[in-house]
Amino acid sequence: MSAGDSIRPANPVFASTRGGTDPRVASAWTPREVVASNVRALIGRAYPRVRGMAREPSWLFFEILLPFLTTSAFVLVYRALGAPDAYVGFVVLGGAMAAFWLNVVWMMAGQLYWEKSQGNLELYFAAPMNLMSVLLGMAVGGLIMSSTRAAAVLVISTIVFGVTFQVEQWGLVIVVFALTLSALYGLGMMLASLFLLWGREAFHMTNLVIEPVYFVSGLNFPVGRLGALGALAIATIPFAVGLDAMRQLVFAGQPYITGTPSPEVEALILAAMTVVFSLLSRWLIRRIERMARSRGSLSIRWQ
């Protein structure tokens, strides 16, 4: 008998037993319970990102003011060069959408590696949930964070620089925007798995890709101007294709957006990217779990 069994009165708080009085019954979840549990895990992982946003007001400075200043610099350059007014709109939209890309790179791609260092990853592995729920939770939380930043940059820049939008297909705008985010965060989930595999070197990779991706995606100019390079970006980088589609849709009729597919085609590209990245991230995360368990080196903090 354990030291405490005979002498301690039972604490009613500890007396609860989820799923009955037999561990074999408690471990037998229905498919519905499995799905519900994974949805809860998704919400649980999104929660700290949303709470953190409300708790640290400094993000207002770093996430809104600084991006606004970056956007302003390009606007001022274009105006100084006498560029068409449409370019100001392109820059403002690029500045807003950049919030999502930065979030994917910094708070999705490196996140699992960071979770491993903190000791969270082994708890995630040991919890009764699919790790995809964690990735999706990170994505949803990040999306909420970034939407606020993107909206703030968009509204402030629009007011300050007098940008006018010309939207003809609201439905398609919404679809393309949603597909852009799903493709972006699908890529983020895949990168999170890859970066966990690559380890510390992944952070250097992050630094390496940010500026080139900005350039080939046409952050501050229509990507069609890059010719073949732009076409390649459209075919492979969700930020590039999403941004171009959004520009075509919210600045309808602008003659400066040329050399890229129609928004409808780009929507299809984004949908395909979403599927491919999601499947790849699912495959990778399964592979990682197998490797983690066989090697003991991926999930466990100190190995």
Added chain:
Amino acid sequence: MSTALQGDTLPSAIDVRAVRRVYDAKPEPVVALAGVDLQVAPGEFFGLLGPNGAGKTTLIKILTTLLLPTGGDARIFGFDVVEESGRIRRIMNMVAGGEQSGYGILTVREQLWMFSQFYGLRAREGWSRVDELVDAVGLAEQRLQRVSTLSTGQRQKMNMARGLLNDPWILFLDEPTLGLDVAAARSIRELVLDWKAAVAGRTVLLTTHYMAEADELCDRIAIVDRGRILAIGTPDELKRRVQRESIFRLELDHLDGGLAVLGRLPGVESAAFAADADPEAQRVAVNLALTDDAALGGVVTALGGTGSHILALRKSEPTLEDVFVELVGRGFGDEAEGPDRGSTDRGGHGGDEDGGGGPSGATGGELAGLGGHDTVAEDRDAVGSAP
């Protein structure tokens, strides 16, 4: 052993057979577990006791489905750790010493709720369970405090609350009092005992190298070293393995005739002045080795006849460290070169927390057979206060 009411029909809480684990390492593979066999009954509080590098953490990682065994078979309540990890994860939880999991920006309450969602609790159920557990572990005042501001002891209480959120049937505790002060360690131990006692069949596997902790908590203990289980038994059974004579410490007001008087008494095998006796004290401290406990009565009577008064009498018991030294030929403080590398990375617990380097030879020259025990008794006290 506190077996569950339904224990007759339940499979073993832990059933490990011939489990091996080899890490790929350079220049050569490292054998962390070299064929371990272990059965733990439902409701048992089982301890794995061994030094760093013994293989304790590797075994616990295999049982918590985080690591695959290289060979052998391991089951939790009948579920295979390789093929049925999903079912095991629904009924188990784990807490490690020095755990820094979660997000410092969240409050204690929020962090625990987040984990409750990972364990599948409904949102409202999660909040109410968190509130109950926060109170139960003694963190009511810190419930709205950010995790990043908690002390080490408070943090570990929170970790314990996390480990209990899903009402696990089996709880794995990996050095849970690592680095905690006396009060915090005690509250963690009491918490675990309270939790376990509340429902029959709950099982705890504790790894530790705090011998006093294992002695206090565990129904049975396995002594592990270099990937092998050297002995399994209750703490008393293990200690009896090394107790070959009865050793008593006597404190007398005076002793006329010196040790020779004691040495001539029936049943006394040897006698020596205690090495730790205070020379300033107005008393004489003596260690006596008797053939058995029954000889004590004769010694007490005979001492009365000499005019000496017994001021204090204490039986000197062997400790689990004595058992370990007997089994492996070295103390806990003498670190093994082994694969359980993580243990040394988790919070700077050095030899001073390991129990003081073992009992060998401290007073061995003074009186063979007594010095070791006497020294170990001191070490045990030291260990008792370390966690």
